[in-house]
Amino acid sequence: MKNKPINSEKILSDYGNYLLTQGERPKNIYVFAQENHFDEKEFYQFFSSFEHLEKEILKHFFQKSLELSLEIEGYEDMSAKERLLNLYFIFFENLTMNRSLVLMILGKKNLSTLQKLHELKSEHQKFIKTLDFNDLEILEKAKDSIKNFNEKSREEALWLHFLSIIEFWQKDESPSFEKTDLFIEKTIDTGFEFLNNEPLKKIIDLGKFLWKEKFQKS
Structure with a gap:
């Protein structure tokens, strides 16, 4: 079940938590989005890549x-x-x-x-x-x-x-x-x-x- 519409601060927080717990970037944006219960296309509304996000x-x-x-x-x-x-x-x-x-x-x-x-x-x-x-x-x-x-x-x-x-x-x-x-x-x-x-x-x-x-x- 997906959460309410995503925003940039939520993605920033989820990404930071991933780096801290896994010690590396996610394999790709699709996997990262799925693990955090939003669609990949929603990521691109705010960021173009993990590099951009950082x-x-x-x-x-x-x-x-x-x-x-x-x-x-x-x-x-x-x-x-x-x-x-x-x-x-x-x-x-x-x-x-x-x-x-x-x-x-x-x-x-x-x-x-x-x-x-x-x-x-x-x-x-x-x-x-x-x-x-x-x-x-x-x-x-x-x-x-x-x-x-x-x-x-x-x-x-x-x-x-x-x-x-x-x-x-x-x-x-x-x-x-x-x-x-x-x-x-x-x-x-x-x-x-x-x-x-x-x-x-x-x-x-x-x-x-x-x-x-x-x-x-x-």
Whole structure:
């Protein structure tokens, strides 16, 4: 007997449960649909493939985190830095609540080349566009070579910084992943002042650098 009409969140939930319990993707969409009591054609109303679905899971976590951050009292009066911090803290708390699933989806590939992050990147850029760059301390403390970038390039720099946090979180073994919270706060506070004159090339290595120089000694 089939359930009531399916929706995207139900498919996302069913797929996540399958990955966690089986440790791999379903054999095909038909089998996945049958096991969860809906028709294969209903899957295609929302997603084109399992790859597409996995992209949407990461996007979904970001969107839900942003919704929560917007509900914080006094949000409209927050600085760009405070809005960035609040969203990142909520997002990584969300990831932690779903850590096993997220780690399976991300795998062990280089995040900067991972196609699964395409939708997440799009959502991140939309959010960054809402911030006042002139009020964004992380860029004010950057090298001149980054501060003088156009808006699109600075969006890319902030995305690569965001990726460095995800990489850090993937490897974090501290209780409650408290060092990830510290990493978020420290890197946003200090901006890109650690970078040399090769602006974007070094951003993705920022996490590894700070782990070695600041956190392993604590």
